[in-house]
Amino acid sequence: MADIVVKDLADLARDLSELISQFEGALDFQNEYKGHWGQLNANLSMGDFADNWTGSRDKMVESMKKFRESVEGADQAWSEAERQMLDSLEEKK
Numbered sequence: 001m002a003d004i005v006v007k008d009l010a011d012l013a014r015d016l017s018e019l020i021s022q023f024e025g026a027l028d029f030q031n032e033y034k035g036h037w038g039q040l041n042a043n044l045s046m047g048d049f050a051d052n053w054t055g056s057r058d059k060m061v062e063s064m065k066k067f068r069e070s071v072e073g074a075d076q077a078w079s080e081a082e083r084q085m086l087d088s089l090e091e092k093k
Helices: 009-025 040-091
Strands: none
Touching: 009 040
């Protein structure tokens, strides 16, 4: 029977925390470059992107936070299960 290996969940949670921090700290795009993109449709597209960035970023951050919570829960559950298995093996000695 193959061994079950669960590792790096804590690392994944830390990486997600870093990503969340980066996204939360990202500056909102401004329309300060309005008119610098050449064609009118390019200017309009960049303006739309800037306007939608905050809402999109907030949704991504919320999704990443939920995922991080799931990963942290899985990490805690696995650590507890592993501790219980070790304890049961030591009791049998």
